[in-house]
Amino acid sequence: MNQETFDLAGLAPKNDGVLSVTQLNAYVKSLLEGDDVLSSVSVRGEISNLAQPRSGHLYFSLKDGEGLIRCVMFRSRAQTVSFPLSDGLSVVARGSVTLYPKDGAYQLYVSSLSRDGVGSLWLAFEKLRAKLEAEGLFDPERKKPLPLYPKKIGIVTSPTGAAIRDMLRILGRRFPPAEALIVPAAVQGASAPAELAAGIERLNRRDDIDLIIVGRGGGSFEDLFCFNDENLARTIAASRIPVISAVGHETDFTIADFVSDLRAATPSAAAELAVPDKSELLAALSALPARLARTLSREIEARRGRLSALTDRPVFTRPESLLRDRMQEVASATDRAVAAVQAAAGKRREAFAALAATLTALNPLATLSRGYAVAQNADGKTVVSVHDAAVGDRIGIVLSDGTLSTVVDNVQEIRK
Numbered sequence: 001m002n003q004e005t006f007d008l009a010g011l012a013p014k015n016d017g018v019l020s021v022t023q024l025n026a027y028v029k030s031l032l033e034g035d036d037v038l039s040s041v042s043v044r045g046e047i048s049n050l051a052q053p054r055s056g057h058l059y060f061s062l063k064d065g066e067g068l069i070r071c072v073m074f075r076s077r078a079q080t081v082s083f084p085l086s087d088g089l090s091v092v093a094r095g096s097v098t099l100y101p102k103d104g105a106y107q108l109y110v111s112s113l114s115r116d117g118v119g120s121l122w123l124a125f126e127k128l129r130a131k132l133e134a135e136g137l138f139d140p141e142r143k144k145p146l147p148l149y150p151k152k153i154g155i156v157t158s159p160t161g162a163a164i165r166d167m168l169r170i171l172g173r174r175f176p177p178a179e180a181l182i183v184p185a186a187v188q189g190a191s192a193p194a195e196l197a198a199g200i201e202r203l204n205r206r207d208d209i210d211l212i213i214v215g216r217g218g219g220s221f222e223d224l225f226c227f228n229d230e231n232l233a234r235t236i237a238a239s240r241i242p243v244i245s246a247v248g249h250e251t252d253f254t255i256a257d258f259v260s261d262l263r264a265a266t267p268s269a270a271a272e273l274a275v276p277d278k279s280e281l282l283a284a285l286s287a288l289p290a291r292l293a294r295t296l297s298r299e300i301e302a303r304r305g306r307l308s309a310l311t312d313r314p315v316f317t318r319p320e321s322l323l324r325d326r327m328q329e330v331a332s333a334t335d336r337a338v339a340a341v342q343a344a345a346g347k348r349r350e351a352f353a354a355l356a357a358t359l360t361a362l363n364p365l366a367t368l369s370r371g372y373a374v375a376q377n378a379d380g381k382t383v384v385s386v387h388d389a390a391v392g393d394r395i396g397i398v399l400s401d402g403t404l405s406t407v408v409d410n411v412q413e414i415r416k
Contacts, residue, residue: 025101032106038097043069043108044116047089048220052251058085061220062093062108070107071095081113087221087252088122091115121221125228128255132230137237137259144242144261146274150210152179153274154241156199159184163217163246163267170268175275181209186226187216193229200235200243212239213270214256215246227254236260246270374398386413 019027032038045062052058056075061068071093073081085091095110132138153171157164159182171180183199186192196214203209214236216224226232227247236243237259245260246267257263264270375383376396383389389408397404 021104022101025099025104028106029099029101032098033096035097040094041097041108042092042094044092045069045090047085047091048087048222050085050087050251052085058110060085062091070105071110072107073110073113077111083115085113086122088125089115121225125225125255128228128230128233129258132233132255132259137233142237146242146244146262147210148276149175150178150275152181152208152210154181154183154203154206154209154212156183156185156196156203156212156214157216157267158187161187161217163215166268167213167271170271171275174272174277176278178275188219188223188226192226193232196226197229197232197235200239204239204241209241211274212241212243213246213267213274214243214260215264215267215270216248217267218249218252224248224252224254227256229255232256233259244270244274386411
């Protein structure tokens, strides 16, 4: 190429033959777009750093073991994708390679996506998730409630990242009485799962920790993969202290999120969920006297209404009328009782007279008064037969008004 004669898109080099950045990017862009291979190319790779903003466009990277390329898929094309996208998913992307002049980075403009199997990390993630879910480690019933007003919060994360600074700032602003104890741990790499689990276990050995936050800021699926470790997941599930998982961004999900007692979309969101807002508490306290006054006022009005209803009753407004009514009822009841007693007494008198007449009729003295007598021997036994006495026996004759004494001088038996 002869720089002195180079002219692209109406932009010629300066007289000294030096290109501007814009000219260079435009030239490289034209080379990429004019290449027959790059104008329609299929690329196999694993999705990473997937972003799906509200615009509907897709932004992600395709990577393999040694390389990475940025990709863009506009909404009209993204709507044709028939399967869910996620970090770790292996796909074949078809499109054209070009350069984005504003940042000088070349990227793949994707026109279509198709599955090419699932990456090894994603397979491991799905396998562990299915295993732990089958064991019940994700069940809502085993989730522990968070304390309303935690006094001390243990945070297991990197002590130098932006995530810890955000969390400390939010905790201090929202609820100053809460203390934060930072347990340093790697949040990326091979040693991270063991360090994170050790930090959680360390906090569980203390008696002054009310809540644990474990997590880190955003990153690729690979960067966050340490939070998909089985031992870490079981440590979180076994924690006697409630655990908030705060890993990555809102669209990122890890095994730690599923086993924790609460998943926060971001570390900042975890800090907001961990403590109440002091301004809201102060506002509630400020409003408390007015609320109490309103409650007391309503209670007083209710009691006043009940008292008014009671005092409006006849027993208070016309007590003498009620008294007269009760006196009349008592008098009527008394009359009925007297009549009942008199009737019962009359029946008793009639029965007594009948009984007395019967007794009188059966009285032996009544028989004696009619001229009959009763003979008794010396022992006082009644003589009813001639065989009950002999000649010479002394016999007493009982009359209606006294007794006669005689001696038997003759015994005659009547022959039947």
